[in-house]
Amino acid sequence: MTTDPGPLSEAIADAPAPTEFPRVPAQTRVPADAVRNVRVGRHGLYDARRTLMAYEVLFHSGAKDQGDRATSQVIASTFGTFGVDRIAGSRPVFIHLTRAFLTGIIPIPVEPAGVVIEISATMMMDAELLAGVEQLRSDGYRLALIEYRGQSEASGLLDLVDYVKIDVPAHPGWQLAELAAQVTGRGRDLIAGGIEDAPTFDRARELGFGLFQGPLLEKPKVLERRTLTPTQLVCVRLLRELADPDLDIVRLEPTVGSDPGLALRLLRTANSAASGTSGQVSSLRQALVIIGPRRLRSWVVLILIEGPSSASPADGLWKVLARAGTCRLLAPQEAGDLAFTVGLLSGAAELLGASPRTVAEAAGVTGDVRDALVSGLGGAGVALHAVLAHERDDDEGVAASGMSLHAVSHAYLESLSESLRLVEEISGAADE
Incomplete structure (x- = not known):
């Protein structure tokens, strides 16, 4: 069933009494391009004892594009969709980057820990590239020169990299x-x-090679996951707001929350072992603080390059933001941020057609968030139960939560109004 935000906006303006708030049907149409299956290739690297030591992640698509967009998709899939912990565990991840990433034209949105950047020896070597590679090394990234055949022009990189890969x-x-x-x-x-x-x-082992890759040890594997695609307009708005040097990043929570695809990526990133916070992040607001403006800007740029994605957040995603906002209003004040995240993850699970437990595990959130989302425990869990019952037009379900129908309806209307305003504001940016 399709829900048109227009009549809802009119209902907000004309609602005559507290007991006559509009109800939103639980079923919401999502644009076909808002949900997609994401694939990433993974190929193991082994030591001389044939023990798995690391993974190389590979671009996997029917398209032949291997440039900046393909690289952006690999980074987004590895670190945002799957989460590097799920792809490689505690092992390092080798990832090939194009010149634009190596020279800093496109920022890298992931921290150096556990990442090895691959540089092709066939790339044009000049002062700009060498300066970019030196900066990456200074930033703490480990580096690998690949496709090396003894090219004299690549010799300058031998003193900068940690690994050199040769096709035996x-x-x-x-x-x-x-x-x-x-x-x-x-x-x-x-x-x-x-x-x-x-x-x-x-033969390679006798010559001093320390890591090995190929069909004898393991063939490349393809991992696949269903994911929500971040929306372009939300990212454009975020870039504008991130340009403010005095920005308080927590002010971006509603905008980021209006895009469940982006929010899930940021939660996974903030909860990764590489960030040192694995299993410790309990809210989107906390994740934003951990990631910080610079890293958030890098993610937004990456998503814009990665495209295409859903052009507008209006079709269905506004409901997720309304649910999250209502959970925040209904939960105890000290659990407000946690409740917002619980409502957001609940909506994301519905859009993905996945179980709440699966989404919670994928996001890597704390036990409190998972218990609220899956089992309805704590103040956030009770709030979510009440909101879901309200969306189903289930007055008995609302009463079973211990909350009054009036309180839940009033909170939902307030959040719905705010979510529609935000969506209209973001969508309007396309005309500017």
Whole structure:
């Protein structure tokens, strides 16, 4: 069933009495491009004992685009959709970046911990690229030179990187030995690519290679997950607000909350082990503070490059924000931020067609959030129960929560009005 925000706006203006608040049907149509299946490739790297040590993440799509957009999709999928902990556990993640990321034209939205940036030796080497790579190293990122065949123009990078990857089958024995000696002589660790059989593995090991990758050890695997696509207009609005040097980042919570896809990415990022807060984040507001304006700006830029995505948040997503806002108003004051996040995750689960438990586990939130979302425990859980009953037009369900129908209706109307105002404001940005 489709719900048109227009008549609801009129109902807000004309509501004659506290007991005659409009009810919103629970079923909401979501744009086809707001929910999609995301895929990312994963290929293990093993040591000489054939123990899994790290993963390389790969672009996976039917498209042939391997440029900035493809790289943005890999980063977004690895760190935002799946969460790096779920892809690699505590192991490092190797990820290939294009020149725009390496030189700082496009900001990298993830922290250095657990990340190894791959740099192609076939890339044009100049002062701008070397300066960018030096800055990444200074920022704490580990670096790997890949596709190395002894190119003289890439020699300047040998002193900056931590790893050098060579495709072993592509070189005759004498040449491979020379390359290995050159790299180990500079104190860099060697990665052997293209390991297809035991003799190739043994030869690389004897030459001093420390990490190995190829069909003998593991074939690339594709991971897939259903996700909400962040909306372009919300990101454009956020970029405008983030341009304010005096911005208090917690003021962005309603805007970010109006886009469940973006909110879920930020919760996963803030809750990752790499950020040092695994399992400690209990609200979207707390996640925003942890991520900070600079990293948030990087995520927004990445999403705009990643596109296309849903053009407007108006179709259905406004209801999620109304639910979250009502939960905040109904919960005890000290649990308001937690309740907002619980309502947001509940709406995201509905849009995704997933169970609340699955969404809570994917977001990596604290036990308090999970218990409220899944079992209705605590002040936030009771508030969510009441709001969901109100949306179903279930007066007995509202009463069972211990809250009055009037209080729940009044809070929902207030939040609905605010969510519609915000959606209208964001959508209006497209015409500016």
